[in-house]
Amino acid sequence: MNFVTAVGRVVLGFFAATGRLSLFTAHAVRHCVQPPIYPRLVARQMMSIGYYSLPVVGLTALFTGMVLALQIHSGSSRFNAEGAVATIVVIGITRELGPVLAGLMVAGRVGAAMAAEIGTMRVTEQIDALTTLSTNPFKYLIAPRLLAGATMLPLLVFVGDIIGVFGGYLIGTTKLGFNSSTYLKNTFDFLQTVDVVSGLVKACAFGFIVSLMGCYHGYNSRGGAQGVGRATTSAVVSASVLILAFDYVITELFFAK
Amino acid sequence: MSESPKISLRDVHKSFGDKVVLDGIDLDIGDGESVVVIGGSGTGKSVMLKCILGLIAPERGSVKVEGVETMGMATSEREKMMRRIGMLFQGSALFDSLTVWENVAFGLIQAQHLPRPQAKEIAVAKLAQVGLGAEVGELNPAALSGGMQKRVALARAIATDPEIIFFDEPTTGLDPIMGDVINDLIIKCVRELGATALSITHDMASARKIADRVAMIHKGHIIWQGHVAEIDETTNAHVHQFVNGLAEGPIQMEVLAP
Numbered sequence: 001m002n003f004v005t006a007v008g009r010v011v012l013g014f015f016a017a018t019g020r021l022s023l024f025t026a027h028a029v030r031h032c033v034q035p036p037i038y039p040r041l042v043a044r045q046m047m048s049i050g051y052y053s054l055p056v057v058g059l060t061a062l063f064t065g066m067v068l069a070l071q072i073h074s075g076s077s078r079f080n081a082e083g084a085v086a087t088i089v090v091i092g093i094t095r096e097l098g099p100v101l102a103g104l105m106v107a108g109r110v111g112a113a114m115a116a117e118i119g120t121m122r123v124t125e126q127i128d129a130l131t132t133l134s135t136n137p138f139k140y141l142i143a144p145r146l147l148a149g150a151t152m153l154p155l156l157v158f159v160g161d162i163i164g165v166f167g168g169y170l171i172g173t174t175k176l177g178f179n180s181s182t183y184l185k186n187t188f189d190f191l192q193t194v195d196v197v198s199g200l201v202k203a204c205a206f207g208f209i210v211s212l213m214g215c216y217h218g219y220n221s222r223g224g225a226q227g228v229g230r231a232t233t234s235a236v237v238s239a240s241v242l243i244l245a246f247d248y249v250i251t252e253l254f255f256a257k
Numbered sequence: 258m259s260e261s262p263k264i265s266l267r268d269v270h271k272s273f274g275d276k277v278v279l280d281g282i283d284l285d286i287g288d289g290e291s292v293v294v295i296g297g298s299g300t301g302k303s304v305m306l307k308c309i310l311g312l313i314a315p316e317r318g319s320v321k322v323e324g325v326e327t328m329g330m331a332t333s334e335r336e337k338m339m340r341r342i343g344m345l346f347q348g349s350a351l352f353d354s355l356t357v358w359e360n361v362a363f364g365l366i367q368a369q370h371l372p373r374p375q376a377k378e379i380a381v382a383k384l385a386q387v388g389l390g391a392e393v394g395e396l397n398p399a400a401l402s403g404g405m406q407k408r409v410a411l412a413r414a415i416a417t418d419p420e421i422i423f424f425d426e427p428t429t430g431l432d433p434i435m436g437d438v439i440n441d442l443i444i445k446c447v448r449e450l451g452a453t454a455l456s457i458t459h460d461m462a463s464a465r466k467i468a469d470r471v472a473m474i475h476k477g478h479i480i481w482q483g484h485v486a487e488i489d490e491t492t493n494a495h496v497h498q499f500v501n502g503l504a505e506g507p508i509q510m511e512v513l514a515p
Contacts, residue, residue, distance in 0.1 A: 121352075128312050129350040133413075134339040134368035136332065 024216050031136065031143040038144055045148030049110050049207070050155055056109055057102045061160035064097050065089060065167025073176050085176065086186035089168035094195045098161045099153075100247055103206030106153060107213070107239040114145055114214025115235035119221035119228035127219070142219070145211045153207025154200040161199065198254040205250060206243050213239040261324050263288045263421060263453040264309060269318035271304055278304045279315065280477030291447060291454040293468035293485075295461070295499060297508065301477045302457040303347075306423055309455070310344065311335050322421070340368050343414035343452075347426040349406040351398035357409050358384070358394030364417045383412040386449075387442050404435035408442065415446045422447060424456035428463045440466045461500055464488075473499065475508065 072088045118141060121127050130137045165187060172178040214235045221231035262285035271279040278301040286292045296302050307313040309320055311327060320327045322338060330338070351360050359366075361383050362376035371379070381391045387408040398406055407427070414422055427443060428436035440463050447454045447467075458464055464471055465485060472482035473496050481493045488500055498506030 117354075124348055125346045125350040126352055128307070128310075129344070129346055129352070131312060132310055132339055132342065132344040133364040134336045135363070136336065140367070 020220075021216060024219070025212060028138055028142045028146055028212065028215065031138040032146050036139070037147070038140065041140065041144035042147050045144045046152050048113075049106065049145075049148050049211075050152035053106050053109055053152075053156055054159065056105050057156045057160045058163050060101050060105050061093070061098060061164035062167040064101055065093055065164035065169075066171045068092055068097070068164075069168040069171040069176065073172075082176075083186065085172055085178070086168065086183045087190040089172075090165050090187045090191050091195055093164035093168070094161050094191070094199045096199070096247075096251075098164055099157050099199045099202035099206060100243065102153065102157045102160050102203065103210065103243040104240055106149075106156070106207070107210045107236055107243065110149070111210045111214040111235045111239045112232045114211065115218040115221070115231045116228055118215055118218025119231040122219060122221050123224055123228060137219075142215045145215055146208060149207035149211030150204050151207070153210070154203040157199060157203035158196075161196065194254065198250065201254075202247060202250050205246050209242045209246065210239045213242065262286055262321075263290070263323060264455065265319070265321040265324075266305070266309070267319040267321075269305070269308055269320060270316045271301075271308060271313060272316065278477055279308065279318075282318070282474070282477065282479055284472060284479055284482070286453060286455055289451055289453055291456070291467055291469045292472060293456045293458060293464040293470075294472050294474055294479075295457075295459060295464050296474035297459060297499065300474050302459075302474055303425060305474065306425055306455070306457055310339075310342070310423065336368070340364075340417060341420045343417065343419035343422040345407075345410050345414045345422070345424045345427055347429055349398070349403075349410040351406055351409060351413070353398050355398075356394065357389075357396050357398060357401070360398060360409060361394070361412045361416050363413065369417065380412070380416060383416050384409070386415070386446065387412045388438075404431055404438070407431065407435075407439055411439070411442055411446065415450060418450055419452060420450075421453045421455070422450075424454065424458075424467075426458055426460075427456060427467075428458065428460045433462075436460065436463060437466075439463075443467050459499075461502075 068089050069085055072085045073082055076082050076084055118127075121141070127137050127141070130140055169183055169187070172183045173180050217231040217235040217238070221227045264284075264286040266282050266284045269279050269282040282301075282305055284294075294302055294305065304313060308315045309322070309327075311330065315328065318328070325338070327335065327338065352363065355363070358377055358380040361380035362373070365371045365376040365379055366373060377394075381394055384391065384394055389405065389408055389412070393401070393405070393409075398409065401409065424443060427439055431439060443454070443456075444467055454467070456464075456467060465488070468485045470482060471485050471488050472479050473493075474480070475495055481491060481496045483491065488496065491497065494507050498508050
């Protein structure tokens with residue numbers, strides 16, 4: 001009986017949390033499309049999410065491209081397919097590793113910061129102060145972050161894709177003995193629009209998820225510094241898990257036959 | 258109070274889980290009156306204030322501001338109502354991502370859509386009203402002492418010339434001199450605006466100074482209310498114990514034995 005009670009409690013808790021998150025999301029999305037929109041705040045968040053994340057996303061993409069070239073060359077040499085290195089690097093980066101790794105890195109950098117900032121505003125009554133100053137916290141705090149997340153991550157991923165491919169090119173031409181023009185030809189000959197577009201769609205979804213989780217956990221944080229710490233951890237963990245889950249869903253939508 | 262009250266609470270109830278915090282609060286505040294609600298920690302003072310502001314939804318009862326029922330009020334209506342209200346938070350609640358003048362001008366820019374230069378002029382004037390120079394306006398709130406933050410929060414609360422101002426523990430955490438300075442500023446600002454004020458505090462010196470009328474809350478009820486001069490003459494044992502800060506009396510602190 002105790003076991004059944006415990007399972008029931010967990011299941012009910014899961015549905016309650018899902019319901020709360022769904023309502024929060026619906027409320028937040030409504031404020032994203034309903035005027036007034038605060039362009040100054042959106043621009044500030046775009047700088048924070050896009051520009052300031054560029055170094056970490058760029059470095060991640062560069063090393064990923066380099067490692068991918070080495071691994072694929074090493075693996076494909078077992079069946080004499082070394083010539084596919086450039087093609088597999090570009091497809092791997094644009095379709096999968098670019099958006100997923102950028103999403104995870106931004107979740108760690110931006111999602112955590114959002115949860116900590118909004119969580120601190122919650123426990124220091126700054127969010128209540130917004131309400132008493134006739135300002136809707138969803139409009140002022142949440143909507144700009146969601147808009148910035150969903151628009152900036154595709155841009156970041158696009159730049160990351162280029163850097164990642166360049167990483168593969170660097171290793172391919174300097175270490176693996178590929179001719180420069182052959183490597184580039186193999187890169188672009190087999191690359192299709194859908195490879196890039198699917199990656200950018202993923203990036204848009206991941207940017208939204210990162211911002212949503214940061215805002216949701218920060219907005220609902222309780223209990224002082226410990227609560228803010230818990231919100232920060234929850235924001236990163238939940239965003240990371242959701243990114244991987246939605247990665248599968250979007251891949252299925254684009255590429256499943 | 259011959260006219261209808263500016264703020265009126267009737268049978269307001271609020272619980273958190275099993276804990277009943279407000280158990281049928283009744284309170285009227287007249288136009289231009291300064292009412293101070295006193296009571297120990299955890300007696301429901303802040304919850305009552307947040308129920309009036311709509312930050313917490315009461316379970317039942319009635320909360321009227323200027324005769325208009327605010328329970329279940331639409332968000333847009335509440336935002337309009339909030340433009341006539343100022344609030345000083347216990348911890349000041351200044352936005353640390355903005356400078357001091359942007360904090361003071363926040364309501365003017367966001368709610369009244371004033372151009373930034375005009376809002377800044379008003380903010381500087383309000384800062385001067387609470388004894389702070391224009392140079393303070395360029396600082397971040399984190400660079401200010403607790404007393405200065407409280408002054409900035411007061412300037413923000415009066416920036417839009419509100420008709421109603423709420424003060425949540427305005428002197429808590431301040432030294433007695435700074436506490437008295439804040440009390441004087443509250444009296445001055447409220448008089449200049451002709452505003453209605455509701456303050457909550459457990460600082461009796463502050464209550465005596467800023468109140469026209471005092472009400473005491475205990476276990477979610479208003480158990481006594483009267484003119485500030487009557488507070489030392491009342492026979493109410495709860496009020497007598499609280500006002501004189503006595504350990505012995507009907508109010509028992511929940512202290513666990515060591």
